[in-house]
Amino acid sequence: xxxxxxxxxxxxxxxxxxxxxxxxxxxxxxxxxxxxxxxxxxxxxxxxxxxxxxxxxxxxxxxxxxxxxxxxxxxxxxxxxxxxxxxxxxxxxxxxxxxxxxxxxxxxxxxxxxxxxxxxxxxxxxxxxxxxxxxxxxxxxxxxxxxxxx
Numbered sequence: 001x002x003x004x005x006x007x008x009x010x011x012x013x014x015x016x017x018x019x020x021x022x023x024x025x026x027x028x029x030x031x032x033x034x035x036x037x038x039x040x041x042x043x044x045x046x047x048x049x050x051x052x053x054x055x056x057x058x059x060x061x062x063x064x065x066x067x068x069x070x071x072x073x074x075x076x077x078x079x080x081x082x083x084x085x086x087x088x089x090x091x092x093x094x095x096x097x098x099x100x101x102x103x104x105x106x107x108x109x110x111x112x113x114x115x116x117x118x119x120x121x122x123x124x125x126x127x128x129x130x131x132x133x134x135x136x137x138x139x140x141x142x143x144x145x146x147x148x149x150x
Contacts, residue, residue, distance in 0.1 A: 030056075035083040037049065071125050073118070074128050078130075081107040085140075115135065
């Protein structure tokens, strides 16, 4: 399990710079952030990596937002959803203890709910729009037809 999961995590993000990673202290969302940064962000460059890392890894406020604002939550949920869409079935089972369909479903529901709380259809908030774009990029073709039909 550790070998498969650490393969996904960039060297510069290992705990305490020691090159080892305690996956028991590294939560599911942190692993998904690492996966997003290595597998999605290089293709969809719409985020400022240092800001999102400071927010999601160190708990700092995201940009100018208050801690309760729905925009950073929508962005975080979209990141986790996008990352969950990129991992294969074996990685899902070994790193997250669930099958890929369950992992994607969990984060797709969370992302959709967070976008709705942020009022993504009527907003002009850049962070919410970034979250929406990341979610759209993650949607499979079949899911897109269902999404547009709703």
